[in-house]
Amino acid sequence: MDKINELKLPETGRVIVISDIHGEIGLFKELLNKAGFSGEDYLIINGDLCEKGGNSKEVVRYVMELAATNPNVHVIEGNCDALVEHLLKENPQLLNYLAAREHTLIGEWLKEVGFQLNDHSTIQEVKEVLLRYYGKEMEWLANLPTAIETDRYIFVHAGLEDGEDWKETERSNALAMPSFLEKSHRTGKFVVVGHWPVVNYSTDIPSDNPIIDEAKKIIAIDGGNVIKPTGQLNAFIIQRTAEGDSFSHLYVDKLPSRAVTKDFVADSAIKGSINYPFYTIVPVERGEFFTLCRQPETGRMFYVKNEYILQNENGDFTIKTDVSCAQISVTKGETVSVIDEDCSGYALIKKEGKAGWIPGECLMD
Ligand SMILES: [Mn+2]
Incomplete structure (x- = not known):
């Protein structure tokens, strides 16, 4: 470099x-x-x-x-x-990137100056428009x-x-x-x-x-x-x-906060999380709220909240999104952030930067 x-x-x-x-x-x-x-x-x-x-x-x-x-x-x-460099170097693939993404700096700039991308837009044209209005910003980013x-x-x-x-x-x-x-x-x-x-x-x-x-x-x-x-x-x-x-x-963060209404002591054996890139899981034992699953790429076992388990058309199992498989202890009166309270029986919360499940009743008034 x-x-x-x-x-x-x-x-x-x-x-x-x-x-x-x-x-x-x-x-x-x-x-x-x-x-x-x-x-x-x-x-x-x-x-x-x-x-x-x-x-x-x-x-x-x-x-x-x-x-x-x-x-x-x-x-x-x-x-x-560094994406702005692709614009300065007139890389035509940037147009595909812009078409595929909802939120981009270049897309916001184009919108602000009222420039509509269409099938006939060229990268040279986009560069020319943006250099006119955002030349200073582009130079600053590139340097x-x-x-x-x-x-x-x-x-x-x-x-x-x-x-x-x-x-x-x-x-x-x-x-x-x-x-x-x-x-x-x-x-x-x-x-x-x-x-x-x-x-x-x-x-x-x-x-x-x-x-x-x-x-x-x-x-x-x-x-x-x-x-x-x-x-x-x-x-x-x-x-x-x-x-x-x-x-x-x-x-x-942007998560809503909530006061805990009831103590809960986590089972420290219920831990772990499923994160990128190891999304494939194999259900082993289904429970009312959580299913014990094996993660084939790591060999680890996790209790995955049932609502987070998806089955694709081939019959393989995966998860909806990155998710904690841990429980977390909470004390009545403390404030936590709520990540997901729409599942049965349990709510997913964050406390001091850590995410885990608590019984839903711990958040009830
Ligand atoms: Mn990055």
């Missing part, structure tokens, strides 16, 4: 890292507010400002303005932000660095190759390699990434909270905002002091 920026962080103070905003301007502003973000903080936007969520153009406009007016705000590119290196951290959207010199990493891999936490690197620094929703790494109780792997020196922070039904937008916070750095996080 060519575009690497070096950044000198002060010895003391706060660094806030946010990745994968994906067009969620409301959540992003709410998160900055929740973190009490001020001009004294460093803010690193770790890629994927746009696509998938509803207001990509506003996220790009807002982050551009933040970066222009605050010298402590730094932005790197994600695979979704974002791929990585930022500091004293103890490297910020990059998806990951680094495990080579002698990390700077030799192919840009396409830095932007889009899958599941970096299952890989390794030799930089000697903490590598902070987004891109791969951390819930995909879950084993026991599925969680959207950032994962810090001290041994591998990888910090994965993508809360699955927009992409996952339980998703959240995380702010990973590095507090720097003379004694060293400490880590914490905050998150926001």
Whole structure:
């Protein structure tokens, strides 16, 4: 990769890292507010400002303005932000992408200027129109660095190759390699990434909270905002002091909150989750609310909520969407987020970033 920026962080103070905003301007502003973000903080936007969520153009406009007016705000590119390059290079396949996706930055821009795509539209024409109105934004996106290196951290959207010199990493891999936490690197620094929703790494109780792997020196922070039904937008916070750095996080999501009306103690043996890409399941024993299922690709067994099990035309079983198979303990009076309360007997909730099932009566008045 060519575009690497070096950044000198002060010895003391706060660094806030946010990745994968994906067009969620409301959540992003709410998160900055929740973190009490001020001009004294460093803010690193770790890629994927746009696509998938509803207001990509506003996220790009807002982050551009933040970066222009605050010298402590730094932005790197994600695979979704790099799409604008396909437009600049007049890649005709971009037209198929635009036709297939409901929410795209380029689609929002075209709509804003009243340009209707049709079967005869050419990529040159689209580029010409958008350069006229959004030339500044396109140039800014195309010039974002791929990585930022500091004293103890490297910020990059998806990951680094495990080579002698990390700077030799192919840009396409830095932007889009899958599941970096299952890989390794030799930089000697903490590598902070987004891109791969951390819930995909879950084993026991599925969680959207950032994962810090001290041994591998990888910090994965993508809360699955927009992409996952339980998703959240995380702010990973590095507090720097003379004694060293400490880590914490905050998150926001769009789930409704509710007060728990009855205690429930989870059975710790009922755990796990079904996540991308292992959606195939084999039912073993059907119960009234949950079915014990085997996941053939991993050999693991899970209790899957019956409403989440689908059978396709070949007779094979799969699941409706990523889902927790864990139970979670709750205490009367505490506030939780509700993910799904339309199933029989049990409700799916999120507490402190973790998702699990509780009896439905625990949410009844
Ligand atoms: Mn990404």
